[in-house]
Amino acid sequence: MSNNKEQGQKQINIELDEKTAEGIYSNLAIINHSVSEFVVDFISMMPGAPKAKVKSRIVLTPQHAKKFLKALNDNVSRFEKAHGTIKDYEQPPIPINFGPTGEA
Numbered sequence: 001m002s003n004n005k006e007q008g009q010k011q012i013n014i015e016l017d018e019k020t021a022e023g024i025y026s027n028l029a030i031i032n033h034s035v036s037e038f039v040v041d042f043i044s045m046m047p048g049a050p051k052a053k054v055k056s057r058i059v060l061t062p063q064h065a066k067k068f069l070k071a072l073n074d075n076v077s078r079f080e081k082a083h084g085t086i087k088d089y090e091q092p093p094i095p096i097n098f099g100p101t102g103e104a
Contacts, residue, residue, distance in 0.1 A: 028043040
């Protein structure tokens with residue numbers, strides 16, 4: 001006989017293909033939101049380059065954005081406990097132009 005805790009836990013199999021496993025480098029993230037979603041654009045900027053490309057866009061519900069924030073905070077805290085404080089270097093603001101603005 002299994003207990004209620006075991007019945008309530010579901011296991012999810014997650015697949016990671018080879019191309020996705022390589023990852024995408026990003027050194028800038030732009031976050032926008034509406035009442036129903038958060039949009040995170042991950043960008044790779046090269047020093048001195050006049051253009052930067054959005055490498056990936058992730059759209060989250062507000063609830064998932066909040067869970068992601070908590071998970072990221074937890075992971076940064078664990079990283080800093082193991083490796084020391086992450087230094088936050090001040091950089092000049094980057095003027096960003098996405099072209100015409102759209103509406104959600």
